[in-house]
Amino acid sequence: AQTVTQSQPEMSVQEAETVTLSCTYDTSENNYYLFWYKQPPSRQMILVIRQEAYKQQNATENRFSVNFQKAAKSFSLKISDSQLGDTAMYFCAFMKGNSGAGSYQLTFGKGTKLSVIP
Amino acid sequence: ETGVTQTPRHLVMGMTNKKSLKCEQHLGHNAMYWYKQSAKKPLELMFVYSLEERVENNSVPSRFSPECPNSSHLFLHLHTLQPEDSALYLCASSQDRRLKQYFGPGTRLTVT
Numbered sequence: 001a002q003t004v005t006q007s008q009p010e011m012s013v014q015e016a017e018t019v020t021l022s023c024t025y026d027t028s029e030n031n032y033y034l035f036w037y038k039q040p041p042s043r044q045m046i047l048v049i050r051q052e053a054y055k056q057q058n059a060t061e062n063r064f065s066v067n068f069q070k071a072a073k074s075f076s077l078k079i080s081d082s083q084l085g086d087t088a089m090y091f092c093a094f095m096k097g098n099s100g101a102g103s104y105q106l107t108f109g110k111g112t113k114l115s116v117i118p
Numbered sequence: 119e120t121g122v123t124q125t126p127r128h129l130v131m132g133m134t135n136k137k138s139l140k141c142e143q144h145l146g147h148n149a150m151y152w153y154k155q156s157a158k159k160p161l162e163l164m165f166v167y168s169l170e171e172r173v174e175n176n177s178v179p180s181r182f183s184p185e186c187p188n189s190s191h192l193f194l195h196l197h198t199l200q201p202e203d204s205a206l207y208l209c210a211s212s213q214d215r216r217l218k219q220y221f222g223p224g225t226r227l228t229v230t
Contacts, residue, residue: 047218
């Protein structure tokens with residue numbers, strides 16, 4: 001079974017600064033996908049960024065980038081130039097790549113509550 | 119908005135009641151999911167339907183009964199719930215499980 005650990009329950013960052021959220025995972029799979037989802041207060045959860053394990057290049061989406069360290073099973077999210085709208089719960093998630101039993105299982109961490117301070 | 123809607127948004131029910139949660143997507147997706155989100159716990163996948171066939175059932179108590187009549191609609195039928203079932207129930211859909219899931223706003227359920 002896969003596990004996802006987010007060791008920072010809460011974090012804060014000044015507006016326009018950079019913050020990094022940590023995520024580690026445990027799996028015996030070699031083919032898998034990693035995700036960061038964002039859940040703003042009272043709003044719908046949306047995907048922030050996605051990484052395919054077989055790609056060495058770190059994924060980036062505008063101000064969001066990841067540091068994917070496959071050997072260390074680490075998948076941190078960096079938010080640059082933080083904005084007030086980035087205030088949200090951030091969830092790291094894992095999905096195995098191969099089809100078959102459990103292939104639809106998206107395993108989430110407990111989340112990190114990020115507050116952007118004006 | 120993500121294109122996934124859920125009704126009702128809030129529900130209070132007694133332990134002997136029967137109610138249903140509804141989820142709807144018109145994104146053309148072929149997989150739909152039910153999750154339970156409790157405080158201080160990770161999101162828990164409850165059920166997954168792919169092409170209207172249940173493909174995941176994560177040891178969920180039988181007091182939760184899913185139904186997927188077509189690829190656009192998903193229901194969660196509730197009966198004789200317990201107070202510990204109080205949580206936010208999220209619906210999601212996807213076209214390809216390896217890509218992103220689109221989440222609804224959730225139904226905040228309180229069992230009294």
